Ligand code: HEC
Ligand code: HEC
């Protein structure tokens with residue numbers, strides 16, 4: 001079997017290398033996005049600048065390789081060999097290209113006044129396919145495969161024929177991406193689910209019809225049909241959550257810096273950097289007296305006035321200026337408090353600068369915002385080194401839960417995106433936590449609170465005082481259970 005896989009691969013390799021770099025036509029017409037030219041080709045391997053071809057999903061999907069219908073559990077490595085079938089039938093990544101042909105994408109293209117269809121535009125295919133510059137596409141590369149194996153596992157040319165014999169570490173040195181490393185894995189997901197130098201979902205795309213990018217590493221990993229054997233090293237139960245939060249925070253700060261920079265001339269401030277629902281919500285009590293003529297409509301002493309939850313909460317800065325979206329930090333800082341308290345103050349300080357500058361965005365120089373964001377990036381880098389090897393035991397999980405739930409009023413008041421992150425964090429740490437030796441996940445008080453909390457996520461644009469109170473009540477219920 002090993003022999004078969006390897007020889008199939010040799011044929012592909014030879015074809016790929018002898019022929020002229022084959023164009024499958026799909027990407028030929030598109031110019032690289034601005035600023036992409038120097039970034040498209042990552043240098044792979046330690047100290048190597050060699051460029052490897054992208055081989056396409058079929059090169060992995062032979063029935064004797066990763067396309068087996070039933071698990072085989074390869075003798076030495078234990079690999080099930082059903083990965084291709086799993087991905088193709090159950091994983092949304094396999095359909096990511098098809099999405100670009102659907103009406104929703106066509107409406108977006110119209111709104112964005114795109115010159116070419118989404119399926120041919122670098123504006124979309126960078127995230128919705130195994131994006132490869134034309135000169136690195138082998139004969140078997142197919143853009144239609146969507147987000148296929150090499151989008152996560154790295155360009156396969158170098159290691160395809162030998163990875164069974166050589167093993168993981170040796171393959172990683174010739175282009176196999178180290179998905180076993182949790183930090184690297186999170187970085188890979190975030191490159192599309194938050195964005196990077198060449199991948200960008202901004203407010204213009206969202207207004208045109210793209211979903212907002214909400215990403216939580218642990219939750220999203222759990223949503224994928226796993227084509228891998230789940231091991232404790234996967235970090236389920238808190239470690240992946242923490243690593244993913246730090247990586248996503250760092251990358252979203254870099255994105256903020258990039259956006260101030262690249263788009264200063266055209267579209268700064270970039271609305272997608274702010275809390276969406278500070279702008280997108282219903283408003284009351286705004287009719288002028290023009291519409292409410294007559295004495296009976298004047299404000300009466302003691303008459304009810306439908307104050308909104310924001311007006312009741314008050315504003316951290318100038319009323320009516322949308323705040324910077326703090327969702328990627330608000331909950332994380334409670335976890336940082338528990339695991340690296342010495343980092344908390346520095347991070348708080350840097351991010352409060354970002355937030356203050358964003359709150360006076362009209363008066364702040366975009367360059368100042370970028371500088372503050374970049375300083376915060378350095379702090380997150382240091383923090384990442386601390387959390388990479390984190391082990392979440394039941395005590396730590398309980399401390400995290402106590403911290404997060406104790407902050408419920410402030411979290412709820414920061415808006416639905418922050419509340420949503422809190423719910424995902426609670427869902428992550430509850431299964432690990434224990435109280436008096438008993439699993440928290442078995443406690444009816446906790447399970448019922450969790451169930452009600454999940455409803456807070458349903459419609460963020462309708463987040464209102466009632467939901468805010470409902471959120472705070474359920475968080476308090478968990479908190480008092482933990483502390484009583
Ligand atoms: C930064 C990466 C990125 C870029 C660029 C991007 N997308 Fe997406 N797109 C995503 C991700 C990630 C999702 C899934 C979001 C989720 O479910 O959390 C998605 C989801 C979608 C969906 C909804 C799919 C569904 O199953 O409901 C459509 C439609 C879509 N994208 C179209 C486009 C089009 C058209 C373009 C180009 C104009 C584009 N995308 C550019 C990353 C991107
Ligand atoms: C969205 C990203 C992504 C895509 C696409 C993807 N994988 Fe994976 N793959 C992972 C992650 C994450 C793991 C788990 C970490 C690890 O073992 O490296 C993994 C693990 C594996 C493993 C190791 C399984 C084990 O039990 O140890 C194999 C083999 C594999 N993938 C093959 C494939 C093949 C073949 C394809 C294409 C059909 C594919 N992957 C597509 C992310 C991806």
Ligand code: HEC
Pocket residue numbers: 092093095096097099126127128129130131147151152185188189190191192193217220221223224
């Ligand atoms: C090359 C870009 C890319 C990479 C890398 C990537 N994704 Fe995705 N992901 C997408 C796109 C695009 C979609 C939307 C596909 C669709 O809706 O058809 C998506 C969809 C998903 C979905 C489905 C969401 C839903 O609405 O059901 C999950 C879950 C997910 N990704 C998790 C991950 C995880 C975990 C990783 C890292 C191991 C990862 N992704 C890496 C681009 C990517």
Ligand code: HEC
Pocket residue numbers: 203206207208209212271272273274275276277278279280322
């Ligand atoms: C500073 C205020 C502001 C912020 C913050 C903001 N938007 Fe918008 N958004 C607007 C305006 C103005 C429009 C265009 C007018 C309209 O159609 O509502 C718009 C349009 C939209 C539309 C299309 C409108 C429609 O009819 O469906 C969507 C969807 C959208 N925004 C989503 C978001 C998301 C998601 C975020 C956060 C990532 C966000 N917005 C942040 C002001 C904002």
